[in-house]
Structure formats: C-alpha cells, structure tokens
Amino acid sequence: MEVDIQNWTRADERADFRVDAFGATTAVLYLVVCVAGLAGNCLVAAAILKVDKMSSAATVYIFNLALADGLFMVGLPFIVSQNFLNRWPFGEAACKAVTVLDGLNQFTSVYCLTVMSVDRYLALADPLRFASWRTPRRAKAVSALMWLCSLLTILPMALRFSAEGGLCVPDLPSDDGWRLGVLSYTFVLGFALPFAVMSACYAALLLTLRRRRRREAPEDRRPERQLTKMVVAVVVAFAACWLPFYAVNFCSARHEGPAFARVFELLVLLSYSWSCANPILYACFSDTFRRYFRALLCPGAKAPPGTPGDTERQNPNVTEVQDVNVLA
Template structure:
C-alpha cells in the first residue's frame, strides 16, 4: 500500500499527524489555487502569531515585570505560542512543495521543538484555569501557591514535562524519504500514539479547564447571591468572567477537536480522497491558529491587556496632551476583580 504524508506535524499531538493519500490522488508537481491559498493562510497565521505573542511578552516584561502568578503563566504561554510559530514556515514549505528540503536533523529538531511548545502552551492554559479558580474561591488560603516564584517553578516543570512527553515520539520522525514523516512501526502503534496525544494534548486539559471554570462561575454566583441580590458590580463581574470562560473553552475546542477527529478518521480510511486530504490540511492550519488566538482574546476580553497594548502601540504626542496615551503602569494583580478577570 502506497502512502504519502499530506500534512506535516504541527505540534506535540500534531507531530504525529500523517494524512495518508494514495499517490494517484496527490499532485506533486502541480501547484493549484488551493495550495497557493493555504500557503498565504499559513503566512498570515505565522505573522499574526509572532506579532501578537511578541506584544504580550513585551507588555509583561516592560509594564508588569511578571509581578503576579497570572502574568508568569501568560508569559510562558505567549513564549510557547511564539516559538511554535517559528516552526510554521518549515511545515508550510513541506506542505506546499511536497518535499522536505532541510535535512534529517532539522526534521527531528523542528518536530521536537513544535511538540514542546504545543504541549507547554496547552499545559500553561490548563494550570492558568486552576490558578484563576484559586484566586477567586479562597484567595487567602491559596495565596502561598500563587506567588511569582511558585509560578516560575511550576512553569519550568511544565516545559520539562512537555519535553519528556514529546521526545520519545518526535524522535521517530525522519526525512530519509524526502518527507519529514514518522517511521510507523504498526497501525496499533500509531493508534496508541494518537490516543496518547489526544488524552494528553486535548481531553485531559479540556476536562480540567472546563471543571475549573465551571467551579469558578459557580463560586462567583454563590458569592454574589450571598452579598446582595441587587449587586450590580457582582452581575458585571459574573458576565465578564462568563464571556471569558466561554470564549477560552469554545476557541480551544474549535481549534483542536477537528484536528484530532480527522486524525482518528484517517486510520479507518482505505483510500483517502483528495477532498479529505485538503480538509485535513485545513484543520491542521486551524490547530495552528490556536497559537495566535490567545493574544486576540487578551485584547478583546482583558481591560488590563488593552491598556498595556495601548501603552505600547499608541504614539505619544508631545504637542497635544489630549492625544497622549495613558502610560500609567497597571498592575495585573492590583485587585481581586481584575485578577480573576484576566484571560486564562
């Protein structure tokens, strides 16, 4: 049975993506409108992801200086997402040319780095959901676990755990045949890899995030009802956090669930038609887009990050004070309300 890899691995879980397409369905030398469109979309996602995550990193280092556990996790999330974008041109190049031109060592390096950054991004997001719950439910009780120092230790562990999680599988990739693809041991082995990456990269994090945010919303509502049924500030906070929770969970699910679904479906296809292969390439790009979605969510849902972005991007006019940006330093941890409404 003749196989070719249509979409290269995009991350830890994605690192094991192999869309099998019969050779007579795949055009090697003909670059059509779909290939050009996908190349442009890859470029757009890469530029937006690098620019957005770089802006988040600069905002935290320059304006907040990682003064809270929240911003330590957001910094590591943005760093992982930004570094993940660095590998995107290599992936796009292979998809566009149907050939890996960078050598076997680069193949393994790109797959390892992509896997580390993807898993670290998801793990950071998961830990942040727990951190948000602790900040709201019992802030005094959990205060000693929410210091910047503790967050840095946890973040270092997440990077190490991501490396240990991805390394054994990523090293199965090679470019010996002209494509950076995994050396498949057997169908059972590949099913085990997909199941493992699905659980570690999606199912478990999604479950923890959903549970943490559900508990957070229930706690918010309980506190509001205990305080006052007519508390407008409580209503406002609950609505704001609800929007944040729904946005984070829905975007995470929309970006990753199609990718894993197509991966599992490909196992039971005896001959994948070109339409399926093209759809698979699109969902791979969709999973990549998760890494550039976080800064957009920050800008839309976090008042503090909007202020930080405005401070960095809005030029200061010396001649017109009314046109000047507000350059006041905003502490991301200055109040409980602001702390719990930061995007996580």
C-alpha cells in the same frame, strides 16, 4: 507535530499531490497565521515584561503561554514548505529540531492554559488560603516544570522523526495499530485530559461567582460578566480549534482521497490558528490588557492604573476580580 502525523498517515496520497490553487491558497493562509501569531504573542510578551513586569502569578503564566504560542509559530514555515513542495528540503537534523520545537510548544501551550485554569479557580475559591502558593516566584517554578513535562511528553516520539524518505515523518511501522497508538497518546495528553481539567475548573469557578453574586451590589458584577465571557471564549476556542483535528485524524484510516487530505490540511491550519486566539481574546475581553497594549504601543498615553499583582499585595482579601479580568 500534528502535520507530520498527517504526512505519516497519508504519505501515499501526498506522493501524487500537485501544487494547485488550493495548495497555494493554503500556503498563504499558513503564512498569515504565522505572522499574526508571532506578532500578537510578541506583543503580549512585551507588554508583560515592560508594563506588568510579571507582578503576579497570572501574568507569569500568560507570559509563558505567549512564549509557547509564539515559538509554536516558528516551525510553521518549515511545515508549509514541506506541504507546498511535497518534500522536506532542510535535512535530517532540521527535521528532528523542528519536530521537537513544534511538539514542545504545542504541549506547553495546552499545559499552560490548564495550569492557568487551576490558578484562576484557586484565586477565587479561597484567595487567602492559596495566596502563598500563587506568588510570581512559585509560578515561575511551576512554569519551568511545565516546560520540562512537555519535553518529556513529546521527546520519545519526536526523536523518531526522520527525513530519509523525503518527508519529515515518524520512522515507525505503518500499520493501523501504531497509528492509533500515536494518535491516542497525543489526543489524551494534548487534548482530553487538559480539556477535562479546564472544564472542571471553569465550571467550579462560575459556580463560585454565582454564589458570590447574591452578596454583591449590582455595580460589582461587571468583572463577573467579563470573566464569564472570557471563560466561554477561551474554552470554546480551544475545543473548536483542536477537537475537529483529532476527530478527523482518528477517521483517517477509513477515508482516503485528495478531498479528505485537503480537509485535513484546513483542520491543521485551524489547530495552528488557536495560537493566534489568545492575544485577540485578551484585547477583546480584558480591560487590563487593553491598557497594557496602549501603554506599550503609545508611550505617551497614560500608564495603566496599577496591576493585578499590585492589587493582590495591597489587599489580599480582594477576591481577585481585577486579576481574573486579565485571563480566563
């Protein structure tokens, strides 16, 4: 949906745009991101369904994040086609459907990461107290509510998109007031508030781990180091991929020209590439997911020695360092 906002705000510039080496290269990069995002998130979802079987609240949320990120990639070829052809060739119904799909999964992905941040803090802050709230069944209910909230968030704007003018753009007044209102709405609900919650949860989580480090033996600190690295990676990746997009979008009213439009195209690509980041982060930082991937891709390999959910059920007094290793 962010690409469509750009088309709306810069439609006059795009009318004179011609496909050149930059446009062709950008289209190829979009398709690479699409394929990588679909493959990576399908791998994560399959690993959770087949190997982990959604045995814990954490993996339920990770599955929903992978589902949202994967579906987010489905609409990308349509966006690439519009950018490359400088027109929307798929009709009015497809315009609304793709916009709803794009916005729904964009917001669900962000909301899911936010819910997972709260879950991580509760898991470490007081695992006994919040154990009954962190069951797979309740996590599925929270996930369903999260999808519904995302739909209600984007539906009023998504249904206003129209392809009658040749581009799939919002059918709204083109004055700066409307544009600023739409951008502020998406920025606050799609970045500012979720990022504030994530940052607060992870800051509190790291403080909790720091206090516990004083009571732990040195050999027990490896999970903490893994978690710290993953926390930093996830938060930085989210901010690095989305903050430039929103910052430049807010500056679009004061800047014009093909150069600015091309910069924005690259930033839109960067925002979509965030959906490829989580599977890579899991593989780089999580021993558990590396075992899951090996078990899925190499059926003859030794199965993972237990799951995070098994650890919780066997000993609820565990501070969930193993569960936390799955995700930051």
